[in-house]
Amino acid sequence: MLDWFSTDLGFQIGTTFAKVLIVVNSLLGVVAVMTWIERRVSGVIQFRWGPNRVGPLGLFQPVADGIKFLMKEDIVPSDAYRPIFILAPAMAMVPALCAFAVIPIGPTIELFGRAVPLVIIDIDGGILFALAAASLGVYGIVSAGWSSNSKYSLMGGLRASAQMVSYELGLALSLIGVILISGSLRPTEIVAQQAGGFWHWNVFPWFTGGWQTLGFLLFVIAGFAETNRLPFDMPEAESELVAGYHTEYSSMKFSMFFMAEYVNMLTSAALAVTLFLGGYHTGLPWLDSALGQGWALWTVQILAFMAKVGCFMFFFVWVRWTLPRFRYDQLMNLGWKSLFPLALANLLVTGVLVAFDLVHQG
């Protein structure tokens, strides 16, 4: 066993397996904690308590919820189209988990004398991989809406497909600015270019940064729409559609849609951090040099990545409980008439800046 592990291929398979196991489990763990944070923060924002009874501060609430979901009766409506109805939650969940595979959660570390990059798949078109996975996520929602054979579900599914196709355009275009300035589609390389001080991060509009402030804002707005979060949660607007595409779902199947939404949030937060906010870099050169090379630095960098994603997730929750929902036509107008032209303008300006070599200087 150990002999096999010491070969190159064996080592690679072993570490990849370990990385997948750790990332998927921490994602699902964070999702559980996020459901608690979401409800506690909403309580604070709306001047009420939120869940505070189960365990200290209500921290065991996710466990209680999990048990409740497992124990509930799993109902399949008699008019539903069974094969697709059962498959749909998985179709929402799998792409959501896949997209996270290209995100570098830390630097390349050294383990048993070999280099281990802390990203599951380090491919040339990493950003495109994340976009492709995100674009496949809509099938779960659409087929859930259709197979439930209920008019609310169908409306939710229809809205989801229209909204996600529209906002994918703005999302992808807002990313092209970053791709232009870094000249690469590989997330690890884009992160490496933002090394050093925080003034090198792509989001900042000056000569050492990447000028992508507008691109970042557009990405965040499109990210809200892409993950179906308020103020853009048209597919499940409860005041009009009961619960949208998952109206007919119960028990663990409903829970899987719920988890897919949170995993999607985590992925877009992590993508934003990777592409615009320096990824796992702390942004403080003196801190990096004080830590030296080795485990101290690696740990701090992984923690920095988690802290940045955490702040972003808090922002998601904060916006959800602060802003009212858009109307559907307003949502479409915003996507096509504001987001899309602004992303094109951002692309043009970035192109000019790259042509005159005014990015990432010094």
Add this chain to the structure above:
Amino acid sequence: METVAFYSLTFLAVASALVVILQRKPVVSALALAFNLVCIAGFYLLLQAQFMALLQVIVYAGAIMVLILFVVMLLNLGDESTERPSRPIQRWLGGLLTAALALVFGFSVSAVVGAPLPDNAAPFGTAAALGQELFGRFFYPFEVISLLLLVAMIGAVLLAKRRL
């Protein structure tokens, strides 16, 4: 390893293609077609064409098929079996055309069977290689196609606005 991947992809692609034509529910057909397109992206991956594979998933499976699904759901097409049965002439014509198509496929496949495979030394499928080709050798065709797409887009808007 590659052979195993190739044959399992082939099996999935053929199976999903069969579902597309044999399934009576239009939505299920559309979902199977989307799955089939993802399988074809897998073939691109086996040919070392990563960029093409990702574009295949984003453009075809992620955008075009979602639009088709949207239209199918919007029209809420019912079960095909409730439609009126097909006329005899349709069956004859269909059979004839299928035979013609099979002949064409047979000839084109027999032409390449046994031919040497191109070596993958120069990866064509990466973003950089594709960009070099598009903006180097194929610059003028590329620009003409983009103009054509623009004309088509303006035409579509014009047609839709007239009816509004």
